[in-house]
Each structure stands twice: as structure tokens, then as C-alpha cells.
Amino acid sequence: MKQDLLKILEIIKLGEKLKYELRHSWLSNGRQESVAEHTWRVSLMAMLIEPMLKEEINTSRLLKMIIIHDLVEAEAGDVPAFDTLDNKQLKELKAQNEIHAIERIRDTLGNELGQEMYDLWFEFEHKETYESKVANALDKLEAQIQHNEADLSSWIDIEYKMSFMMDRYVEFDPTLKQFKDLIEEDAEHKLTHAGIDVVDLKNTILTSK
Template identity: 75%
Template sequence: MKVMEIIKLGEKLKYEMRHSWLSNGRQESVAEHTWRVSLMAMLLEPYLKQKVDASRLLKMIIIHDLVEADAGDIPAFDTMDNVKVKEQKALNEIKSIEKIRDTLGNSLGEELYHLWFEFENKETYEAKVANALDKLEAQIQHNEADIATWIDIEHRMSFMMDRYVAFDQNLQLFKDIIEEEAMEKLTAAGIDADRIKKEVLSSS
């Protein structure tokens, strides 16, 4: 049964690790990240500026990360200033979603295929929400982890979430709470968070 093949593919996300650590010191899996992004979608949906198709939003969040079962997870900071890595990541993920579509070989496969591209293109309101929650969850997880697990670029990335939430006032407020937590964590570790934030804002 083709559906079972995709379900078994999803098991790989339980051991595909992200560049994030949990509050207990264990590294985070992609599946754990996806689960909490889905939880955030469910809890924040009533507060969004516009009404969303909650089912489509959740499907988009889940299918977005499923490609990493084949393509692997590449941290955002590895693609920020490296066009070649960014292009290769995109190619790998497109091959993966095409494989998922072709494995199912029916209307469900086509639906998941189009939902993945909808997320990537960020053109619909649901896609913008899904992208924003994906980025916000990553920062929440960093805030919960030991500061020793952060690398320098992640200090700056704590203040680079504005562009993902600019379309929705309530998501902006939620981002501000997450950013304030990051600032407090950095400051407690003796890192000049105010200076970093000013540098990020001045360069954006």
C-alpha cells in the first residue's frame, strides 16, 4: 500500500536531527519540531488577523518537513550566505516531494505536492502563517536550550524574524515575546544583545 510507504518514510524524521537542542540537553529531531509547529498553529489560529483553512495549514506544515526524510535537514544559517548550498538544498527537496507525489500516484499525492510548493512560495496567507510559525518555533527552541549550544550566527538570527511576521499584527506581538526571551538569555550569558540587535536592524 503506497500510503504505508509514506507513513514509513515519516519514521525517518524521528531520527533526522536538527541543529537545535532541547532543555534537557538532547538534540532535537525534525519530527519534534514539526509537531510543535503544528501545536502552535492550532493554538494561535484563533488569534490570526484573517480566518485560515486550519486543515490546509496543518497539512502544509506537516508536508513541508516530510521531504527532509530524504533530503536531510540543512540549517538556515548554512544557506544564508551560500547560494550554491541554497540551490542544492532546493533541488534535493524538490526531488523528494516529486518522489512522494509519484509514490502515492493519485490526487492525494498531487495535493501534497502543491501544498509543499505553496509553503515554499509564501504567496497565500496560510503559507505565510506556516512559514512564520516554522521560524518562530525554531527560536523558541533555541531559547529553551543551553546558550552553550548556540553558535555566533544564532545570536544575530534571534533578531531576524521581523520579515516573517510583518503581515500579521498578532504574530508580530508573539515574535516580540520570543525575541525578548532571546535577549534576556543572551544578556544573562554576558553577550551584548542590544548591540547585536541594533546591528541586525541597521543592516536590514
Template identity: 70%
Template sequence: MKNSLLSVLEIIKLAEKLKYELRHSWLSNGRQESVAEHTWRMSLMAVLIEPHLSQKVDTARLLKMIIIHDLVEADAGDIPAFDTMNDEERKQQKLINEVKSIERIRSILGDELGEELYQLWFEFENKDTYEAKVANALDKLEAQIQHNEADLATWIEIEYEMSFLLDRHVDFDPTMKALKELIESEADSKLTFGGINTDLLKEKL
């Protein structure tokens, strides 16, 4: 028991890095967001959206997947989606680094819990299940919500387009689609208010 708890404690200490591992996103008060903050609000979104989903979900499994999915970034760091969108080599390197990290986590725990975390991480990555699809959608939607809340000056140009590329992440569920529409509408309003011609932007996509 003591050895198992020592292993658990090691992972908990590893996770502390997520409190200061920064994402590209900025908060409404002008401070940069941490990975831990992103993961926390994803978890809250899952709890709030769960009653509205079109299918019954295993809520405990969904929350575990959300909490685990960014744990690898304590080792591998956070790489923004726009950095890998059109760079297959960097995308593959990101995956390699993250797989090494989840393998290390599994090794540290060294028991059924380690294997469970390992399998949950790959389930999220591969979108094998309804829960994984929900988790992936929330990951993308939370990021867009945070962008909508941040000063437009913190956005880079490619993120203008990315605001309107969320369909493929939500097309499996009508509730997720409806939530995406609300979030996309907020992005559209923010960009328009900032002097960006969103109609022209959408024509290019």
C-alpha cells in the same frame, strides 16, 4: 484500494526517518531535537494561535501544510538556515534536493493525494497564501522558541543575530508580530544573562 493503501504505508514508513533526522536545535534537557518533534510543536502552535489570527484560516489546510513541509527531509536531510543564509549555491542545491524528494513522494502516491501534497509543499515554499505565510512564520518562531529553551552553549554565534531577524517572517499579521516580540524578548534576556551585549548586537543588524 489495497494498492493505494500500500503507497500510503510507504510514505508513513518514509516519515519514520524524521523521528531520528536531527536538527541543529537542542532541547532543554540537553538532547538534540528531531525533525518530527519540530513539526509536532509547529502543529500545536497553529492550533493554539489560530483563534487569535487577524484573518480566518483554513485550519485543515494549514495543518496539512505544516505536516508536509518537512517530510522531504526524510530524503534530503535537514540543513540549518544559517548554512544557506549567505551561500546561494548551497541554498539552490537544498531546493533541488527537496524538489526531487517531493516529486518522489508524489510519484509513490500517484493519485490526487500525491498531487495535493506536492502542491501544498510548493504553496509553503512560495508563501502564496495566508495559510502559507502563517506556516512559514510558525516554522521560524518554533525554532527560536527551541533555541530559547536550550542551553546557550548549544548556540553558534550567528544565531545570536538570527534571534533579531524574524520581522520579515511575521510582518503580514499583527498577532504573529506580537508573538514574535514575546519570543524575541525571551531571546534577548537569555543572551544578556549569558553575557552577550544585545544592544551592540542589534546595532550591527
């Protein structure tokens, strides 16, 4: 028992790093966001939206997946999605680093709990189960909500386009699709208010597909 608790304490201490591992997202008060803050709000979103999903879902499994999926960034660091969007080599390196991290987490625990965390992390990555699809969708949607709340000066050019590129994450569920539309509307309002031609921006996305 004591040895198992010591191993759990080690993983909890690892999780502390997520409190100061920063994402490429800024808060409405001008402070940069930590990974831990992002993960917490994805969990909140899961709890709030779960009753509205089209299929019955294993809420415990969903929340575990959300909590675990970013834990690897305590070792591998956070790599923004736009950095890997058109960079296959960096995308592969990111994947390798994260796999090594989840293997170390599994081996540190060295028991059924470690294997469960390992399996849930890969379930999230493979996006094949209903729970993993929901977790992935909420992860992407929360990031866009945070961008919408941040000052536009914190955005880079690619993020203008990425505001309207979330369809593939939500197409499996009508509630998430509608939720995505509301988030896109907020982004469109923000960009339009700043004098950015959103129609032209969306056309650019369509022609690049």
C-alpha cells in the same frame, strides 16, 4: 483500495525517518531535537494561535502544509538556515534536493493525494497565500523558541543575530508580530543574562541591512 493503502504505508514508513533526522537545535534537557519533534510543535502552535489571527484561515490546509513541508527532509536531510544564509550555491542545492524528494513522494502515491501533497509543499515554499505565510512564520518562531529553551552553549555565533531577524516572517499579521516580540524578549533575556551586549548585537544587524 489495497494498492492505495500500500502506497500510503510506504509514505508513512518514509516519515519514520523524521524521528531520527536531527536538527541543529537542542532540547532543554540537553538532547538534540529531531525533525518530527519540531514539526509536531509547529502543528501545536498553529492550533493554539489560529483563533487569534487577523484573518479567517483554513485550519485543515494550514496543518496539512505544516505536516508536509518537512517530509522531504526524510530523503533530503535537514539543512540549517544559517548554512544557506549567505551561501547561494548550497541554498540552490537544498532546493533541488527537496524538489526531487517531493516529486518522489507525489509519484509514489501516484493519485490525487500525491498531487495534493506536492501542491501544498510548493504553496509553503512560495509563501504567497495567507496559510503559507502563517505556516512559514510558525516554523521560524518554533525554531527560535527551541533555541531559547536550549543551553546557550549549543548556540553558534550567527544564531545570536538570527534571534532578532524574524520581522519579515510576521509583518503581515499583528498577532504573529506580537508573538514574535515575546519570543525575542526571551532571547534577549537569555543573551543578556550570559553577558552578551544585545544592544550592540542589534546595531550590528541594522548596519548590515
